[in-house]
Amino acid sequence: YAAQVNYYLDEDNCWALDINELYRAYQAAKLHCQPRVICIINPGNPTGQVQSKKCIEEVLHFAYEENLFVMSDEVYQDNVYTPDCQFHSFKKVLYEMGPEYFNSVELASFHSTSKGYTGECGFRGGYMEVINMDPEVKAQMVKLLSVRLCPPLAGQAAMDVIVNPPQPDEHSYKQFRQEKSSVLGALADKAKLTEQILNAVPGIKCNPVQGAMYAFPRIFIPPKAVEEAKALGMQPDMFYCLRLLEETGICVVPG
Structure with missing residues (x-):
């Protein structure tokens, strides 16, 4: 069975993720389970923070050391409001950390039509991008997805517009x-x-x-x-x- 392991953000530092808190939660969890996955929401829900590139690098290094699968919820990536903050995707940061990390850390990134500047919750559109997933695990995931019904056509169309937005040479x-x-x-x-x-x-x-x-x-x-x-x-x-x-x-x- 799965067990939830909680970690806590630093309110006094604008809800930043302190790597020492991750190590604390991990060591405490090992007393009763073996952590396998770490979940990150960036920008944050419900705390409304944007994690720095340094923070993301520390999380990925932590996941690399402890062999954790990283699940990165990035559905608010367009919603960045303060000039001193910038969204950094986990995949891009992982790539910039070099082959040792990029070719080994398992990562799933999520995006959606429901948030950002579209706000089209009713379309139920979204995607998951996976890298470095164990082939046997990926085969089981594909099997599970294959027996489900097709997602809504309108949601797929809306998602396509988000990942392929109008370009400067187009009329729109x-x-x-x-x-x-x-x-x-x-x-x-x-x-x-x-x-x-x-x-x-x-x-x-x-x-x-x-x-x-x-x-x-x-x-x-x-x-x-x-x-x-x-x-x-x-x-x-x-x-x-x-x-x-x-x-x-x-x-x-x-x-």
Whole structure:
């Protein structure tokens, strides 16, 4: 059976991935299981961070050392909002690390029509690119995919447009660039506005929204609310969520 092993991002460093945290989680997990896969979401969901190239190199080196299959969710790769951040694909970074890494680390990269500047969730389009997968494992994967029905035709068409966008010598290129820039620019403005509004609320702290479509603020619960929660035999976060629901109708989950 599969067991989930959690690792935690560094909130004080804009939700960066600390390689020491990966080693901690890995060593702790080895006491009860043998880790086989590491999953990364970049840009982050729900934390809205964009991992640096150095961070990705460290993750790939870690995967190389520990023989881990890397699953890289990169569906928000077009959603980068801050000028000091840049999206780096795991495949490109792996290639730049040289043949020793590029020819050995198993990697699956994911992309979708549902995010980015398209936002076409209803088309259900997406792809997975796999490199260095063990041939026997790949054969089993192909077998499983072969017995399934064909994905929606509209989703395949939408995905084709994403991976083969209009080129500068095509008539639609100018309009494509304008619409893409307009959508991503509006998302960047909303990301900045969300961050500013959250940070203006007493008791809420929000890191810069570097990418994706999420802000992940921290809520500081007042001491008296913590005391009341304890008196009711509840965790403070659950108490907060229930009071928020009762007083505003907004439903959130504790955690």
